[in-house]
Amino acid sequence: MKIPSDPVILLSFINTQLRDNYPSLSEFCKTNDIDEKEITDKLSLIGYEYNSDNNQFL
Numbered sequence: 001m002k003i004p005s006d007p008v009i010l011l012s013f014i015n016t017q018l019r020d021n022y023p024s025l026s027e028f029c030k031t032n033d034i035d036e037k038e039i040t041d042k043l044s045l046i047g048y049e050y051n052s053d054n055n056q057f058l
Contacts, residue, residue, distance in 0.1 A: 001032040003039070007046045014039060015056045025050050 004010045014028070022028040029036040040050060048057040 018055050
């Protein structure tokens with residue numbers, strides 16, 4: 001799966017995927033063979049961190 005490179009678009013994409021299809025960020029990354037650190041690093045650049053209680057980036 002190719003993920004968006006723009007952090008703002010990535011934020012929307014990831015949160016939608018987590019809300020609709022996956023119980024956790026780890027599960028999303030494992031299922032789609034994506035590096036979890038790549039996502040968290042990119043979204044931290046715009047001030048977002050993964051919140052496991054809400055299963056979304058806040």
